[in-house]
Amino acid sequence: MMKIDVLTLFPRMFDGVLTESILGKAVQRELVDIDVHNFRDFSDNKHQQVDDYPYGGGAGMLLKVQPIDDALMSIAESHPETKKRVVLLDPAGVPFTQQVAEEFAEEEHLVFICGHYEGYDERIRSLVTDEVSLGDYVLTGGELGAMVMIDATVRLLPEVLGNEASAVADSHSTGLLEHPHYTRPADYKGMKVPEVLVGGHHKLIDEWRLKESLRRTYERRPEMLEKIELTEQMKKILAEIERETVDETENNSENM
Structure with missing residues (x-):
């Protein structure tokens, strides 16, 4: 004790x-x-x-x-x-x-x-x-x-x-910010839980959580990414996130 x-x-x-x-x-x-x-x-x-x-x-x-x-x-x-x-x-x-x-x-x-x-x-x-x-x-x-x-x-x-497992997966414990969480109902006033989370496919859920954890860290605390050793999978996902961010920015500019 x-x-x-x-x-x-x-x-x-x-x-x-x-x-x-x-x-x-x-x-x-x-x-x-x-x-x-x-x-x-x-x-x-x-x-x-x-x-x-x-x-x-x-x-x-x-x-x-x-x-x-x-x-x-x-x-x-x-x-x-x-x-x-x-x-x-x-x-x-x-x-x-x-x-x-x-x-x-x-x-x-x-x-x-x-x-x-x-x-x-x-x-x-x-x-x-x-x-x-x-x-x-x-x-x-x-x-x-x-x-x-x-x-x-x-x-x-x-x-x-x-x-x-809660403490292990906490933001900062892994070197990344934690991914988003959702609970019932699956649809609240048109705000829906991502389909992958209700599908029951654990491998896809794990992949989604890793990507969203990387996305949240990239968007909110990018300096944290410099302090951890990124795997090849994480580097690939980050490249996808960067492309998605650029595409979203360009689309927003065109719609203004």
Whole structure:
């Protein structure tokens, strides 16, 4: 069972996330054990202060190294047998991707540190194994980022999803965006499900799904195609998609 610890100043922010939907069920079924710690409890002063003014001046307050260090030592003492990957949520960190989530899902113990205020005492970075950013923007704290990373990671654990193939076929897991999906009715207000999907021919369905996955990636995220090794079949399909795109553009121009 994976173990996850979260260090935050606002533990109640995690109440709903950890008790609802897929993540909540994973906790209930003991597929993952998640503890949220208020690192203010580890402050070494009576006012439970965890931040202070930066040396040299400047705007804002910095999180102090002492409460974080003591919180991490407490976790280490409680779980001495596990190998820990300590993740600092920071805008300057490496971008969080599906591949990072897959790496995290292979670990036995993850610890997420949620920052606040202006930033961290630089010495906190010496206590972690990873610095990860949710994206190229700044949030008021690391809590929302940690929730996203935990959700993306836990759903990859064995037995968490009802259909084990779901995570494998997800957008980004294959290097491509996922193909379109349809369910009943087959015809809704003239919007029809592609005939190949209702025909029951699995080989043709697989070919259609691959083509539509490539089409969606080509149209929406073409840079992703440069990062994967295309098979000869995929190259052939992409050439077809490019021809279809050119033909459609020309037809649209003629009809204007």
